Amino acid sequence: MEAKLQELKNRLMEVDDLNNAVALLSWDQTTYMPPGGATARGRQMATLQRIGHEKFTDAAIGKLLDDLRPYEESLPYDSDDASLIRVTRRAYEKLIRLPSDFVAEMSNHAALSYQVWTEARPANDFNKVLSHLERTLDMSRKMADYFPGYSHIADPLIDFSDDGMKAESVREVFGQLRQQLVPLVRAITAQEPADSSCLSLHYPENQQLDFGLEVIKQYGYDFNRGRQDKTHHPFMTKFSLGDVRITTRVNEHDLGDALFSTLHEAGHGMYEQGINMAYEGTPLAGGTSAGVHESQSRLWENIVGRSRGFWEYYYPRLQSIFPEQLGKVSLDKFYRAINKVQRSLIRVDADEVTYNLHVMIRFDLELELLEGKLEIRDLPEAWDERYETDLGIHAPDNRDGVLQDVHWYGGLIGGAFQGYTLGNILSGLYYAQALKAHPEIPSEIGQGKFDTLHTWMRDNIYTHGSKFTADELTEKVTGGPLRIEPYIDYLKTKYGELYSL
Ligand code: ZN
Numbered sequence: 190m191e192a193k194l195q196e197l198k199n200r201l202m203e204v205d206d207l208n209n210a211v212a213l214l215s216w217d218q219t220t221y222m223p224p225g226g227a228t229a230r231g232r233q234m235a236t237l238q239r240i241g242h243e244k245f246t247d248a249a250i251g252k253l254l255d256d257l258r259p260y261e262e263s264l265p266y267d268s269d270d271a272s273l274i275r276v277t278r279r280a281y282e283k284l285i286r287l288p289s290d291f292v293a294e295m296s297n298h299a300a301l302s303y304q305v306w307t308e309a310r311p312a313n314d315f316n317k318v319l320s321h322l323e324r325t326l327d328m329s330r331k332m333a334d335y336f337p338g339y340s341h342i343a344d345p346l347i348d349f350s351d352d353g354m355k356a357e358s359v360r361e362v363f364g365q366l367r368q369q370l371v372p373l374v375r376a377i378t379a380q381e382p383a384d385s386s387c388l389s390l391h392y393p394e395n396q397q398l399d400f401g402l403e404v405i406k407q408y409g410y411d412f413n414r415g416r417q418d419k420t421h422h423p424f425m426t427k428f429s430l431g432d433v434r435i436t437t438r439v440n441e442h443d444l445g446d447a448l449f450s451t452l453h454e455a456g457h458g459m460y461e462q463g464i465n466m467a468y469e470g471t472p473l474a475g476g477t478s479a480g481v482h483e484s485q486s487r488l489w490e491n492i493v494g495r496s497r498g499f500w501e502y503y504y505p506r507l508q509s510i511f512p513e514q515l516g517k518v519s520l521d522k523f524y525r526a527i528n529k530v531q532r533s534l535i536r537v538d539a540d541e542v543t544y545n546l547h548v549m550i551r552f553d554l555e556l557e558l559l560e561g562k563l564e565i566r567d568l569p570e571a572w573d574e575r576y577e578t579d580l581g582i583h584a585p586d587n588r589d590g591v592l593q594d595v596h597w598y599g600g601l602i603g604g605a606f607q608g609y610t611l612g613n614i615l616s617g618l619y620y621a622q623a624l625k626a627h628p629e630i631p632s633e634i635g636q637g638k639f640d641t642l643h644t645w646m647r648d649n650i651y652t653h654g655s656k657f658t659a660d661e662l663t664e665k666v667t668g669g670p671l672r673i674e675p676y677i678d679y680l681k682t683k684y685g686e687l688y689s690l
Contacts, residue, residue: 231300299600463651483612617676
């Protein structure tokens with residue numbers, strides 16, 4: 190058995206090496222690569238992905254997984270070896286359904302589509318991406334159809350990022366959340382909006398970047414195993430547990446843009462950096478689901494990074510960096526500015542209260558696209574209609590409308606958006622649990638100390654990597670299933686105080 194397990198690990202390590210080479214090529218594409226490299230880069234990534242997929246779905250791996258079943262069953266469920274075999278088998282059974290040529294074709298298409306989007310968005314030209322997006326929809330539907338027996342065509346795609354969730358279960362949770370959020374948004378937006386003009390003064394890029402780096406260093410993001418670069422749409426990526434990178438983008442007339450995306454991506458990065466190093470090179474060495482991943486980015490971005498205590502500590506420091514811009518702005522005014530609730534156009538810049546409404550729009554639209562009820566050419570109009578009905582606003586152009594998010598243009602329609610809202614819900618749930626164990630956390634945050642919170646998250650969530658599914662992890666950490674109440678309580682308490690509701 191030991192020899193077989195070792196052989197499985199060796200094979201998985203090879204696949205992991207190939208996947209990480211793809212990740213590195215993709216990171217380069219979105220940070221430093223000149224546009225002229227796009228065609229060849231798409232082909233290079235497709236080649237590596239094809240080889241990686243062929244190696245992972247090799248019949249020899251299936252045979253090893255079969256042979257190792259008695260060994261797996263002799264071990265406790267949560268042992269490292271049993272978990273490695275179980276999680277590998279789950280991935281194997283999924284990926285073996287996809288032909289390697291299809292994987293390569295998707296990868297190649299994704300790289301080209303992304304490149305076209307980077308040009309189409311600044312040019313405000315939806316037509317430029319239209320045919321690419323139509324192909325993406327075809328391929329997404331085709332991908333789902335490799336998993337017959339689903340009850341909704343989005344289910345297999347959701348399953349890839351949020352294992353265990355289905356279109357129906359997501360709709361159910363979103364429905365509950367919407368019921369709570371809509372009256373809250375209405376009550377807040379009935380009031381005089383907060384004055385956030387202090388955030389749109391001129392803030393030079395280097396100072397903005399330095400401040401963000403200073404904060405995440407204090408959070409515990411490890412620069413010995415990470416770095417930050419600039420990109421179009423911020424993300425986190427990993428080439429090994431020793432190299433977990435983040436990206437950001439800077440707007441010199443929006444202080445929040447770079448800072449909060451840095452805090453957000455650092456949350457993703459700390460999750461990956463906190464995984465048990467013994468899992469390196471195996472399918473256990475990654476966050477367990479999009480939702481759990483997002484719970485960590487949103488925790489460090491919002492629950493911590495937009496809290497009153499955090500800014501009691503950091504605001505004097507920020508004022509000393511930007512004395513002309515912020516010297517005369519009180520902490521109270523600044524705190525209200527960074528937590529301004531408004532019906533706005535851009536998801537990634539949205540406040541915590543309206544954010545999930547943006548996600549729900551995208552989720553519903555992608556279901557309609559996959560169901561064949563909505564055509565790509567009608568998407569911009571459908572987008573505008575939903576923003577009108579759900580948020581009462583209309584984007585002046587497609588750049589800040591349907592072209593704003595990279596996801597659909599990055600090669601797949603379906604499965605990408607629900608994780609954001611699940612993550613918000615989980616951030617509230619996990620944070621409440623951390624507070625039960627350590628009620629001193631908020632006062633520590635007020636002193637710029639994040640060790641207790643970081644350590645709790647690492648020991649309870651990060652270290653496990655993908656050993657447990659999202660549902661198993663939530664059960665283990667909180668003693669029950671996913672529920673929205675702690676997150677709703679968090680929002681109502683914070684915004685109730687801010688807006689005297
Ligand atoms: Zn994120």
